[in-house]
Amino acid sequence: MSKLIVSLLVVLTASFLFVNKVSADCVGQYGQYGQPCPSYAIVVDKMVGKPGTSTDANKYSYVDNLGVSDPRFKPDQVVFFKVKVKNTSTTKLVGMEVRDTVPSYLEPLDGPGDFNSTTREIVWNAGDFEVDQEKTYFLKMRVYSQANIPSDKGLFCVTNYVKANSSNAFDDDTAQLCIEKQVTAEVVPSAGPEYGLALLGGQLALFGAGLYLKKRSS
Numbered sequence: 001m002s003k004l005i006v007s008l009l010v011v012l013t014a015s016f017l018f019v020n021k022v023s024a025d026c027v028g029q030y031g032q033y034g035q036p037c038p039s040y041a042i043v044v045d046k047m048v049g050k051p052g053t054s055t056d057a058n059k060y061s062y063v064d065n066l067g068v069s070d071p072r073f074k075p076d077q078v079v080f081f082k083v084k085v086k087n088t089s090t091t092k093l094v095g096m097e098v099r100d101t102v103p104s105y106l107e108p109l110d111g112p113g114d115f116n117s118t119t120r121e122i123v124w125n126a127g128d129f130e131v132d133q134e135k136t137y138f139l140k141m142r143v144y145s146q147a148n149i150p151s152d153k154g155l156f157c158v159t160n161y162v163k164a165n166s167s168n169a170f171d172d173d174t175a176q177l178c179i180e181k182q183v184t185a186e187v188v189p190s191a192g193p194e195y196g197l198a199l200l201g202g203q204l205a206l207f208g209a210g211l212y213l214k215k216r217s218s
Contacts, residue, residue, distance in 0.1 A: 036090065040091070040093070040168035041088045042087055042169045042170065043171055044083070044162060044163070044171040044172055045082075046083055046160060046175040047064055047084075047175055048079065048080070048082075048176070049062050050070075051072070051074075058138070060080050060082075062082050065175060065176040066176060067157070067176070067178065072177075073143050073178070073179045073180070074181075074182060075146040075179075075181060077143050078142050079106060079141045080138060080139070080140055081100075081138070081141065081160055081175060082137070082139075083136070083137045086132070087129035087130065087133050087134075093166040093169065095128065095167065096126040096164055096165070098112075098126050098137070098162065099163050099164075101161040105143060105153075105158060106142065106143060106160075107141060108141050110139075112124040143179055153179075154180070154181055155178065156179055158176070159175070160175045160176075160177070161174050
């Protein structure tokens, strides 16, 4: 019985010393002794460039979202996206991975990482981030051609989703844009002078045929 009590005391003592050591090493942001406990957080910001504002990705006017009342993209038009990833932790983050999901009716043209056509994801390794470090990436895409957009799609909006994560933290964001198909004009028959002359000639031919038939009948 005494051996069991001694064993319990040894275990309790070891646990007490371990807890005190951890508390001394990491006591929270406002602790009196030891080092503050590290925080883990990142911020991801996804933006889309307004159509036609520039031919240079760095000089584009970027916004968080574009709605139906904002400038719209047309078939075959280039779309630029900007992705910003920032380490807002109190410690370094290692091995950041970024996954960008390409919206429907857009095809990727240029940017970081590799594109998986099955999952429609662009994935790249953003590396390590020091405290307060921010990295910016640009992705160039293009709207499908008119023939590759379904006929029931006139004016519609799509969303680009991006997520960044390390082993300790993650964040995500989206950016919306709207696409408007070009309206195909119907071909209207010409009503110029040539058309009038052809119509008059047809009427005269019918009139002559009527006179001929009338003479034969009398």
